[in-house]
Amino acid sequence: MSSDWRVRVLFDEATIARRNDEIAKEIAAWQPQDLLVVAILKGSFMFAADLIRAMHRAGMAPQVEFMHLSSYRAATVSSGQVAILRDVDSGVADRDVLLVDDILESGRTIAFAKDLLAARGARVRSCCLLEKPGKRAVNIKADYVGFECPDYFVVGYGMDVAHSYRQLPFIGVVEKDETAPD
Numbered sequence: 542m543s544s545d546w547r548v549r550v551l552f553d554e555a556t557i558a559r560r561n562d563e564i565a566k567e568i569a570a571w572q573p574q575d576l577l578v579v580a581i582l583k584g585s586f587m588f589a590a591d592l593i594r595a596m597h598r599a600g601m602a603p604q605v606e607f608m609h610l611s612s613y614r615a616a617t618v619s620s621g622q623v624a625i626l627r628d629v630d631s632g633v634a635d636r637d638v639l640l641v642d643d644i645l646e647s648g649r650t651i652a653f654a655k656d657l658l659a660a661r662g663a664r665v666r667s668c669c670l671l672e673k674p675g676k677r678a679v680n681i682k683a684d685y686v687g688f689e690c691p692d693y694f695v696v697g698y699g700m701d702v703a704h705s706y707r708q709l710p711f712i713g714v715v716e717k718d719e720t721a722p723d
């Protein structure tokens with residue numbers, strides 16, 4: 542990685558942690574039965590890990606599963622197609638399911654997952670850490686949203702650009718560091 546790029550922080554660790562506890566309380570108020578959390582890989586892995594611990598603190602005991610969907614390849618624009626790279630192992634019929642994703646942008650990923658699990662008989666709600674307003678290609682709203690995200694390509698806290706930056710504990714924007722020597 543070149544050293545003349547830096548990540549400008551948009552949402553820091555403490556802000557994300559506080560919001561996770563608030564979202565967990567909102568989810569607890571739903572009073573779901575036999576809840577299954579389905580985290581959509583890869584981008585949501587860090588958020589989901591923190592959110593389910595916040596849900597535990599809020600008195601919940603969800604089961605947890607993973608579904609690997611892909612709409613972005615290496616580029617920063619959506620291909621418009623959603624592919625299932627890995628499906629859930631558990632049956633979802635007649636269960637309350639909470640889909641967890643990193644960003645709601647075009648809405649195609651969440652709409653695809655919601656339709657798939659609903660067709661198997663689940664009662665599905667969705668939770669996205671970030672929502673980019675004005676970018677929806679399909680008419681869908683997340684039931685629980687962490688933050689409204691400015692219209693930048695963001696990285697960190699599980700989110701990548703070309704497989705990098707997932708490890709950052711905060712969310713930010715990659716920018717050229719104009720102070721770096723050439």
Ligand code: IMP
Nearest residue numbers: 584644645646647648649650694695700
């Ligand atoms: P949607 O299907 O267009 O709503 O896109 C959602 C998916 O696109 C997310 O799960 C992310 O993986 C990816 N995505 C969209 N915007 C960003 C971004 O700013 N940074 C990183 N990934 C993004």
Ligand code: MG
Nearest residue numbers: 582583584643
């Ligand atoms: Mg994703």
